[in-house]
Amino acid sequence: MIEIVDFAKTYGRFRAVRGLSLQIERGEVYGFIGPNGAGKTTTIRFLATLLEPTRGRATINGFDVVRETNEVRRSIGFMPDSYGVYNGMRVWEFLDFFGLAYGIPRGRRQTLIDDVLSLVDLSEKRDDFVNALSRGMKQRLCLARTLIHDPPVLILDEPASGLDPRARVEIKEILRELASMGKTILISSHILTELADTCSSVAIMERGELVASGSIEKILAQVAANRTASIRVLLEHERAFRWLEAQHDLSEVTREGDRIRFGFTGSDERMAALVSQLAQRGHQPVWIEEHKPSLETAFLTMTKGKLQ
Numbered sequence: 001m002i003e004i005v006d007f008a009k010t011y012g013r014f015r016a017v018r019g020l021s022l023q024i025e026r027g028e029v030y031g032f033i034g035p036n037g038a039g040k041t042t043t044i045r046f047l048a049t050l051l052e053p054t055r056g057r058a059t060i061n062g063f064d065v066v067r068e069t070n071e072v073r074r075s076i077g078f079m080p081d082s083y084g085v086y087n088g089m090r091v092w093e094f095l096d097f098f099g100l101a102y103g104i105p106r107g108r109r110q111t112l113i114d115d116v117l118s119l120v121d122l123s124e125k126r127d128d129f130v131n132a133l134s135r136g137m138k139q140r141l142c143l144a145r146t147l148i149h150d151p152p153v154l155i156l157d158e159p160a161s162g163l164d165p166r167a168r169v170e171i172k173e174i175l176r177e178l179a180s181m182g183k184t185i186l187i188s189s190h191i192l193t194e195l196a197d198t199c200s201s202v203a204i205m206e207r208g209e210l211v212a213s214g215s216i217e218k219i220l221a222q223v224a225a226n227r228t229a230s231i232r233v234l235l236e237h238e239r240a241f242r243w244l245e246a247q248h249d250l251s252e253v254t255r256e257g258d259r260i261r262f263g264f265t266g267s268d269e270r271m272a273a274l275v276s277q278l279a280q281r282g283h284q285p286v287w288i289e290e291h292k293p294s295l296e297t298a299f300l301t302m303t304k305g306k307l308q
């Protein structure tokens, strides 16, 4: 549904995106993740037909984002990372304005406005002023605006940023509902965990380059492969530490008092053998702890280029 081939964007001599290729299937909720400055907004603005690429091409719904901008704009609902304030406009007027911009006839606009307001749970705010809404409500209203022409593709630039936890949950619920309606959704965030339970796939960007991409399951498997463990021993900590350090299948072995920590990718049997050998060597192991990195840690590791 969305295909990006070798997209690059240079601002002056600064290379913001350096040859990005991605393919997003119909019906996917695709997370576009990366820390600030990774190139997410640049890529999204290119897809939204608002930015000329230095190199590369992309198609959405079969239309070329550079040559067929009108068809692309009709195919997408785009929510930018910041929006203006519409002083003195009521909620329904705001939506009516955008409906008109899309050339939707008046009678049909009324029905559509009611539909999208109910979808984002703002029906009761229909006649309220936009600037009197809470931040979460404004964000939902912007989401409603992207839906007014019933596009098959939604492109949302950090729609949950700056929202409190409750408002984030509400946005996620709406996204799930939209996904169940068959929309293809590209959504960016600088927080991986924010999207992990909503997305089917993710792409992780760092400094203009793709670091990892694939199904959430695949990313989680990479996370599991990067676990660490710590063992506490009662006797001769330093000797136990040196012995563990000499084991070729352990990595980054460190000691803090009686606690020895190390990277471990082996089997449970191997861990059991290590513990029993420590016991045989007289160290009296008393406590073992497994640390599976959180998605957040994995994200930080990946964006430092250690994982791929």
Ligand SMILES: Nc1ncnc2c1ncn2[C@@H]1O[C@H](COP(=O)(O)OP(=O)(O)O)[C@@H](O)[C@H]1O
Pocket: 011, 014, 016, 034, 035, 036, 037, 038, 039, 040, 041, 042, 043
């Ligand atoms: N118009 C611009 N002129 C110069 N540099 C820009 C411009 N827009 C973005 N950048 C730079 O490109 C990099 C990527 O920005 P952006 O795409 O906004 O990243 P993200 O959305 O992932 O935070 C950043 O270092 C940013 O400062």
Ligand SMILES: [Mg+2]
Pocket: 040, 041, 042, 081, 157
């Ligand atoms: Mg951005």
